[in-house]
Amino acid sequence: MPLPPPTQQHGAAPSVWQKLKMGAMMGGGVGLTIGFIFGSYSILRGGVGPRGFLATLSQYMLSSAATFSFFLAIGSVIRNEELMSPTMQAARAQLLPPLVFSKAQGAAWMRARWAQEKKKEAPWIHSQ
Incomplete structure (x- = not known):
């Protein structure tokens, strides 16, 4: 039985696009959860409203998910953007004298x- 082709090399850093997608997915999950919590609290406290329970709750959840995913996607790309590979950073830290x-x-x-x-x-x- 032939082996499947490797999907990613071990030790290779994720690309910028992969970081963006990962941040957006994490933000979406966090946003859906926060939207569910705050939307449920708002519905329990203020009532369902004219649109109904499901429409009101889904609006809270989707708007929160969109906001969180946008900011976490950008933040994950900015925070992890490195000019040197981790191997080069480790070599630099070992070879150069401390500042x-x-x-x-x-x-x-x-x-x-x-x-x-x-x-x-x-x-x-x-x-x-």
Whole structure:
């Protein structure tokens, strides 16, 4: 029996379109649930209204699902958009020195920058 073709390589990051769809599906599920809760509460508290129970509840659920899916789809794409692959990020973190300095190193670096800037500003101050 032949093996089925692989659907996705192991370790491969999802594409932007896959992230968008995943965020929209998650947002839709959350929105339907929240819409059901708030719609049911609104119907119990204020009455069914002229359109009926099912129409009122479905309007709450669909509007909430559309809103949540829109924002979660965009948020999942923005939040997960990386310029480097995870492998490259891990290699970079291991190979480059950390960007954390001690107080003494930071103060010496700031004094050197200030001295450099004072040298640049000095001709302007004394020429006027």
